[in-house]
Amino acid sequence: MDNLGMVFGLTGAAIAALFAGIGSAVGVGIAGQAAAGATSEKPDLFGKVLVLQLLPGTQGIYGLLIAFITLSRIGIMGGQAPTTVQGLLYLAACLPMGFVGLGSGIHQGKASVAAINLVSKKEDQFGKAMIFPAMVETYAILALLISILSIFGIK
Amino acid sequence: MAILPMKRILICGMKKDRKEVLEFLQRQGVVEITSPAAQDDVFTSTDMTSSSVQFSRSADTCEAALKVLNDLAPAKSGLLADYTIIDREEYEKRVALCGETMKKADKIVRLNKEIAELTAEIPRLEIQNEILEPWKNLDIPLDYEGTKNTKTIAGTLAGKQTLAEIYRQISELAPEADAYDVEIVSTSHDDPEMTCILVIVHKDQADLIEDALWHMDFSKAPLSSLNPAEEIVSYNKQIEEDKKQIEEAREAIIAMADEREHIRFTHDYYAMRADKYDALSRLAQTERTFILSGYLAKRDVPKIEPKLSEMDVLVEVSDPEPGEDVPVKLxxxxxxxxxxxxxxxxxxxxxxxxxxxxxxxxxxxxxFGLMLSDAAYGLIITIACAVCLTKYKNMAAGMKKFMKMFLYCGISTTIWGFLFGGFFGDAVNVIATTFFNRPDIKLPALWFEPVASPMKLLVYAFVFGIIHLFVGLGIQMYEQIRDGDIKGAIYDVVFWYMLVGGLIVCVMTVPMLMQDMFQLSFVLPLSVRKVSLIIALLGAIGIVFTAGRDSKNWVKRIMKGLYGVYGVSGYLSDILSYSRLLALGLATGVIATVFNAMAAMVAKGKGIVGVILFIIIFVIGHAMNLAINALGAYVHTNRLQYVEFFGKFYEGGGRELDPLTENTKYYRVKEAK
Known part of the structure; x- marks a missing residue:
């Protein structure tokens, strides 16, 4: 039972990468379907809709980031094995990114679909269309912030 | 720096001069021509839409021809579209050729259509061949009806069947028939299994036999006027011929590849004429004269006024009336x-x-720089933009602005990168450690490393945010004072400065927040807290009494005022929103570190192979990180501007000046000085 801390820490890292990754995969996936549809009608829009499709992809990257920072501190990719309490703290610190990443990734994807529809109808409104999905991302960024600060705060 | 002051322009002249005037204005590209006022008995507007549409169509044809040429005979082209500059003399020379070129463009489009039709016909013929294939041993045409007394029926039965079996089935279904003969033409073995038969029957019993056959799942053979074998040969010949024709058409198109430049010019020429005729229908005209009205920037007036006066027209430049829908030019x-x-x-x-x-x-x-914050990424962006800007000097104005924006963003990214010690993340240290065994070498941060003290960067992110927001409020105040609404400036801006500013200063006097959370070394003394709280309170009271000043009813007014103070939560979320500066900045650095670590892990102790693997992982990883994070930085910088900053003062809703101009795609005409 010496390694229980590491087990909890790794679970936390896995949760961050796992759920945020799923959220982004779903979001980018549905946005990709809309983007492909828009491109079939107007191939010139490819560059713009690609940008909109990529917007929900950041949650997965934030999840990766949290997972990596955690791994580098719990003795798997550096640092030393944490105590059981520290391990639980790491687990808790990873939860915001994992769960908010999941929810915001999916819903940002839906907002991206709507934004792609907007751009395919009114090409010149790209600047505004980009903002709607970016609004959703705010919450992923806030979760990322709390997760990062928590992990850095664990002594 | 500013919105340019606009002037209204009125040009009045003889009808014979109108084309010359319009062409001149189009070349200058500074005047927006507005639609005429309602028509009356004196002035009418000529509807030139049909000519305009025709020119647009010609331009479209050229564009289609260019696309065909690009498919069949691709031209060497750069990364970005660039304009070709020609002078007026060259322009006139080329205009003379436009009619000829247009014919060629038409021909290219026609040939392309022909190719498409022929290409579609070939599979159709091939299917015909396939259908006839089982019948090719038959030596009579399939639509042969029979002799005077007999009838010939050709068709297929499902499944593989022997002659004896067929005879048996017919005799069961039509026992009284006796004057017929069945012959198997072919049986096919593969899917679907079927048997092709030819039945010759005496005319009197034809109905009887046909009935019997229908019950046996019989279907009629395809018709052919020749023997099936001959028919197949003729179809094949047709296919060959089609292929030859396609090849010929293709060669004819490729032979016209030299015309590409002329077609491009013709496209521009017709697009310009379409615009001109569009403008023509916006003129108010009488039988002999015309009136053109429009807007232009004040600074462009000297550019066009003297020349116009030489042209026998009357020009009148005046200030627009208040309340007019004046366009905007920045x-x-x-x-x-x-x-x-x-x-x-x-x-x-x-x-x-x-x-x-x-x-x-x-x-x-x-x-942007703070969110990307990697010196190497910044240099890549800067150099890429600089190269594009110097190599393609004549690119479209919008693209040029975009490139310049990223050029400055790249420079900023480089500076922030060095301040935070990021160069491909921690690549310097990783390479030194992995390949030279010198873990002590690293790129020192000129300011501090965000990963080491994220709280410090968070504080700075908030500070930048507060400055950004307060500048936005300041612009609002400037506009209100400029318009003489000094009271409004105090109510809407100064009170907010007091409330938000006071609260922020108050936060800075709490030791727990300052030292434990933000890890700052200073705390403002308690006396400051009292003063700041009083200022904040005064601001809040001011807002309670003035935020609802549109309402006459005092109860309503105070209620609205209280709701106004609630807006302070909006400021809180606005300021928190700037934490994305930290989050995205950290993300770039940490993900770069991840790729470096991965590359180092793979490469360690493998010698030359290790170096190659390292380079591969390094390049792919950093290319991806750069792409994703540059996109993120771009989107979120825009968001901070649009939502947080513009939310404090900006209304928008202006209309951009849309001048009559030489709206071309490939060529630009340089005016002789």
Whole structure:
């Protein structure tokens, strides 16, 4: 039972990468379907809709980031094995990114679909269309912030 | 720096001069021509839409021909579209050739259509061949009806069947028939299994036999007027011929590849004429005269007025009436002009506002750099943009602005990268450790490393945010004071400065927050807290009494005022929103570190192979990180400008000046000085 801390820490890292990754995969996936549809009608829009499709992809990257920072501190990719309490703290610190990443990734994807529809109808409104999905991302960024600060705060 | 003052222009002249005037204006490209006022008995407008549409169609044909040429005979082309510059003399020379070129463009489009039709016909013929294939041993045409007394029926039965079996089935279904003969032409073995038969029957019993056959799942053979074998040969010949024709058409198109430049010019020429005729129908005209009305920027007046006066027309330049729908044109210097497209993407400023481009520029570049914050990435962006800008000198104006914007963003990213010690993340240290066994070498941060003290960067992110927001409020105040609404400036801005500013200063006196959370070394003394709280309170009271000043009813007014104070939560979320500066900045650095660590892990102790693997992982990883994070930085910088900053003062809703101009795609005409 010496390694229980590491087990909890790794679970936390896995949760961050796992759920945020799923959220982004779903979001980018549905946005990709809309983007492909828009491109079939107007191939010139490819560059713009690609940008909109990529917007929900950041949650997965934030999840990766949290997972990596955690791994580098719990003795798997550096640092030393944490105590059981520290391990639980790491687990808790990873939860915001994992769960908010999941929810915001999916819903940002839906907002991206709507934004792609907007751009395919009114090409010149790209600047505004980009903002709607970016609004959703705010919450992923806030979760990322709390997760990062928590992990850095664990002594 | 600003919105240019606009003038209204009225040009009055003889009808014979109108084309000359329009062509001159189109070349100058500074005057927007407005639609005429309602028609009356004196003035009418000529509807030139049909000519305009025809020219547009010609331009479209050229564009289609160019596309065909690009498919069949691709031209060497650069990364970005660039304009070709010609002078007026060359232009006139080329215009003379346009009619000829147009014929060629038409021919290319026609040939392409022919190719498409022939290409579609070939599979159709091939299917015919396939259908006839089982019948090729038959030596009579399939539509042969029979002799005077007999009838011939050709068709297929499902499944593989022997002659004996067929005879048995017929005799069961039609026992009284006796004058018929069945012959198997072919049986096919593969899917679907079927048997092709030819039945010759005496005319009197034809119905009987046909009935029997229908019950046996019989279907009629395809018709052919020749023997099936001959028919197949003729189809094959047709296919060969089609292929030859396609090849010929293709060669004919490729032979015209030299015309590409001429077709491009013709496209531009017709697009320009379409615009001109469009403008023509916006003129108010009488039998002999015309009146053109429009807008132009005040500074462009000297550019066109003297020349117009030489042309026997009357020009009148006046100030627009208040309440008129005046278009907007922005003017900025090289550093701030890229922001114009960011502003235009949101909405052009209306005529009562100031142009926010200049104020935005510095924040935009700083925020972008802070979010990407890697010196190597910054250098890549800067160099890429600089190369494009020098190599393609004549690119479209919008693209040029975009490139310039990223050039400045790249420079800012480089500076922030060095401040935070990021160069491909921690690549310097990783390479030194992995390949030279020198873990002590690393790129020192000029300021501090965000990963080591994220709280410090968070505080700075909030500080930048507060400055950004307060500048936005300041612009609001400037506009109100300029319009003489000093009370409004105090109510809407000064009270908020007091409330938000007071609360922020108050936070800075709490030791727990300052030292434990933000890890700052100073705390303001308690006496400051009292003063700041009083200021904040005064601000809040001011807002309670003035935020609802539109309402006459005092109860309503106070209620609205209280709701106004609630807006302070909006400021809280606005300031928190700037934490994305930290989050995205950290993300770039940490993900770069991840890829470096991965590359180092793979490469360690493998010698030359290790170096190659390292380079591969390094290049792919950093290319991806750069792409994703540059996109993120771009999107979120825009968001901070549009939502947090513009939310404090900006209305927008202006209409951009849309001048009659030589709206070309490939060529630009340089005016002789």
């Amino acid at each position: 003017r900025n210097n090289a550093f701030t002009s890229p922001m114009e497209s960011v502003v235009a993407n949101y909405s052009m400023p209306n005529t009562r506002e100031i142009d926010p481009s200049a104020v935005m520029a510095i924040f935009y570049y700083v925020f």
